[in-house]
Amino acid sequence: MQNWSLRSIAHVIATFAIATTVLFVADSTSRSPPVAAAPAVASTLSVSDYMLVVHGPKGLHSQIKEAVTGSGPADDKAWKALKARATTIVYLADLVLARAKPEKGDAASWKSKVGEYQKVALALAKAAVAKGSEDIKTEVGKLSKMCEGCHKAHK
Ligand code: HEC
Numbered sequence: 575m576q577n578w579s580l581r582s583i584a585h586v587i588a589t590f591a592i593a594t595t596v597l598f599v600a601d602s603t604s605r606s607p608p609v610a611a612a613p614a615v616a617s618t619l620s621v622s623d624y625m626l627v628v629h630g631p632k633g634l635h636s637q638i639k640e641a642v643t644g645s646g647p648a649d650d651k652a653w654k655a656l657k658a659r660a661t662t663i664v665y666l667a668d669l670v671l672a673r674a675k676p677e678k679g680d681a682a683s684w685k686s687k688v689g690e691y692q693k694v695a696l697a698l699a700k701a702a703v704a705k706g707s708e709d710i711k712t713e714v715g716k717l718s719k720m721c722e723g724c725h726k727a728h729k
Pocket of ligand 1: 620623625630635691717722725729
């Protein structure tokens with residue numbers, strides 16, 4: 575009798591262990607991949623980081639400029655890269671510049687300068703989507719003229 579109850583207890587424990595293992599595995603596989611750290615890392619992206627990635631040597635801006643010099647992007651692949659770079663500028667400007675507080679200069683000036691900059695970046699991205707080489711050149715030129723004004727006030 576005692577043997578039986580011990581076996582039943584063992585059986586119950588084993589069943590419980592299997593069930594919880596199955597539930598645990600099911601639960602962990604239904605969860606999304608471990609990306610919880612991504613927002614924390616992304617929020618450390620600073621204006622300085624932005625400038626390096628977008629306007630620094632070999633940055634997105636100079637890559638776009640290079641792509642439209644001469645006869646322009648050679649094929650669909652080159653156009654795709656151009657569009658990707660231009661839209662990334664729009665996305666990052668919104669994520670980094672529009673949410674940043676300048677260490678130097680006042681907030682109203684920053685807001686207006688970033689707003690102007692975002693308009694040009696958006697026009698550039700639209701021109702890239704439309705594959706308009708001349709329009710892209712125009713907007714790239716406008717971006718290049720915005721550096722000094724903002725740096726004087728905020729860098
Ligand atoms: C809307 C304002 C604004 C515009 C427009 C702007 N910048 Fe900047 N830039 C800044 C600020 C602010 C800093 C200083 C960031 C810091 O050090 O915290 C900076 C820093 C830089 C840096 C130094 C990055 C580093 O820390 O090593 C480079 C390079 C740079 N900008 C290039 C450019 C170029 C090229 C343009 C124009 C095509 C441009 N920026 C347009 C605001 C701007």
